[in-house]
Amino acid sequence: MAGLLLVTLAGCGGSEEAEQKGGGGRGGPGAQGPKQVGFVVMQQTSVPLTTELAGRVVAYETAEVRPQVTGLIRRRMFEEGALVRQGQTLYQIDPRLYSAAVNEARANVSSAQANREAAQILAERYRPLAQQQAISQQDYTNAVASARQATASVAQTRAQLETARINLRFTNVPAPITGRIGRSLFTVGALVTASQTDPLAVIQRLDPIFVDIQQSAAELLALRRALASGGVSPTQAQVRLTLEDGSDYGRTGTVQFSEVMVNTSTGTVTLRARFPNPDGLLYPGMFVRAGFAQGIDRGAFLVPQEAVARDAKGGATLWLVGPANKAVQRGVVAERTQGRYWVVTQGLKVGDRVIVQGTANLRPGGPIIPVPANAPQRVAPPSKEQMEKAGDKAGGAPKAG
Structure with missing residues (x-):
């Protein structure tokens, strides 16, 4: 055992000496260099300077179809969910009362024209008699005034006739814009009024389409300070969309404008981007992620x-x-x-x-x-x-x- 102890100590001493000469053995820096x-x-x-923000899809144009006269709906002349063109007739309201009003107004115009002719002829006859003092000057003055009143009455009845014709045209309810129409909120036979609060239907234009992007006021302030300092240059923002399923929309849009006020409840500013939507892939209310560059850092x-x-x-x-x-x-x-x-x-x-x-x-x-x-x-x-x-x-x- 004494001899084994001496051999062990000699081996350990050799290892320490080798470590000192080699600068730490195989693993030390002296061995590796x-x-x-x-x-x-x-x-x-x-x-x-790219950023990715949340956004919501918004229709490019939205119009509510409303009646401008009172009456019963006789016909619905569109298919729900279809594409309608501006000026296309969507509903027909019972036109009989308004057609009768046109006829009455036309008759009133004829009556007023007849009265005007009689009053003008009478005034012309009174003129020489008044000059010869065959009649009093007051009688001639009254005749001239009656002729002028008859002329004004003709103009008034003509305006009433035009109003009646407009109301008759309003019995055919047209599409105010071109777009995709939703479901009809009133059926045939329903009574509608010119002052009702509910629309007959809603039309939305979906191509092109808007995306409203929310950016915090602090981020927008930092960007504007960077632009003012000169280290960052402005750029025309090309926006790319990531849809709810994680896929890329495939078409790029451009930022149209930024709101000039901060939403007090969220502390954000709304940026609006415009996108082409020929395939109808984007629908109003859809949640998306918008990535775009708001500037270029040159350094x-x-x-x-x-x-x-x-x-x-x-x-x-x-x-x-x-x-x-x-x-x-x-x-x-x-x-x-x-x-x-x-x-x-x-x-x-x-x-x-x-x-x-x-x-x-x-x-x-x-x-x-x-x-x-x-x-x-x-x-x-x-x-x-x-x-x-x-x-x-x-x-x-x-x-x-």
């Missing part, structure tokens, strides 16, 4: 996502190739992504070499061997000296143990 890392050189680029950097890590506080950090090929860790501002890149707005400058490969186990100030990212690794057979050293280590291990 500087670590090879891949880097990319940073260049400023123009990056769109941003695109960094591959594998190069950026997050610390315990959520801050973004990355590794750089520092002076004398030393690893340097730096904090940056990366608040959004674009494809497979982080958009870094602060913390980098043109020409910085960001490490994107071999970031594991790096330590600040540690020596590294930087090579361009994705550079092919050279693989060569070991030299004769390396083979001899490996053989010596392999042969000495049993002796030490």
Whole structure:
């Protein structure tokens, strides 16, 4: 047992000596040397400020079909859910009373015209008699006034006739716009009035169509400040939609305008985008996600996502190739992504070499061997000296143990 203890102590001492000479054994940095890392050189680029917000589909035009006269519905002249054209007759209201009113007004016009002719003739006859003082001047004045009143009566009855004709035309209820009509809220035989609150039907124009997008006032304020500072340029926003099932709509739209007031209950501002909808895929009330660019950041950097890590506080950090090929860790501002890149707005400058490969186990100030990212690794057979050293280590291990 004493001899076994001496052999064990000798083996341990040999291991410690080998570790001191080798700089930490096979796993130590002295054995591995500087670590090879891949880097990319940073260049400023123009990056769109994209955002994705919730939205609701809204009809391009909406019109309620309402009666303008009172009466019974005699006919419904459309198919529910069909496409109707502007001016197309949708309902027919019983026209008999309004046709009779037209005839009465026409007769009143004829009567007024006859009275006007008689009054004008009488005034013309009184003129020479009044000049000869065969009649009093007052009689002539009354005759002229009666002729003028008869002329005004003709104009009045003609206006009544035109009103009666308009009411008669209103018995045919037309479509105010072109669009898709919904269900009929009144049936044949129902009594409708000109002052009723319920529409007969509703027509909506669905091509093109609007999408109302809600953006927080704080985000909009930050964007406007960025535009005012000059670092961000405005752009014509092309909007893409993601439907409720997660699929892409396939057609792009454009932002038409932004509301000039903030909704007090939600703290948001409404942006309205216009989309083509020839296939009728979008319906009013549908929930969608809208992604679009509101500006272009001219001083941003695109960094591959594998190069950026997050610390315990959520801050973004990355590794750089520092002076004398030393690893340097730096904090940056990366608040959004674009494809497979982080958009870094602060913390980098043109020409910085960001490490994107071999970031594991790096330590600040540690020596590294930087090579361009994705550079092919050279693989060569070991030299004769390396083979001899490996053989010596392999042969000495049993002796030490």
